[in-house]
Amino acid sequence: MRCKPRLLALSLLFAAAAAPALAQDAAAGAAFFKQRCQSCHTVTPGQAPNLYGVVGRKAASTTFGYSPALKGSGLTWDAATLDKFLTSPMKLVPGARMLIPVTDPKQRADLIAYLASLKK
Numbered sequence: 001m002r003c004k005p006r007l008l009a010l011s012l013l014f015a016a017a018a019a020p021a022l023a024q025d026a027a028a029g030a031a032f033f034k035q036r037c038q039s040c041h042t043v044t045p046g047q048a049p050n051l052y053g054v055v056g057r058k059a060a061s062t063t064f065g066y067s068p069a070l071k072g073s074g075l076t077w078d079a080a081t082l083d084k085f086l087t088s089p090m091k092l093v094p095g096a097r098m099l100i101p102v103t104d105p106k107q108r109a110d111l112i113a114y115l116a117s118l119k120k
Helices: 003-018 026-037 079-087 105-117
Strands: none
Touching: 026 105, 079 105
16 A cells, blocks of 8 residues: 555656646747837846846846835746746735736746847
């Protein structure tokens, strides 16, 4: 009887590892950004709130009037953190000023791929 829970756990682990990740399309992410994000954000260096080079950057580390909640979050914007934040900004950082989530997983993956392509 002791082997069954371990066998089940191993089966679930292998199934999760074998699950395909969402394909990322940076061009679709750019289109989504233009449609849904650029009314509040920019990717033009020197303007704020700027998302150019955001992947790998500490949250609230550029010159902009970020919320105290985001300033104190201690987050670094990697793909996983961006995915969580974009899914539900107020859940990850209560008090953040970004109120609009990106609920579609494919759109989030595409947007993150686009943002990751913008490197300094």
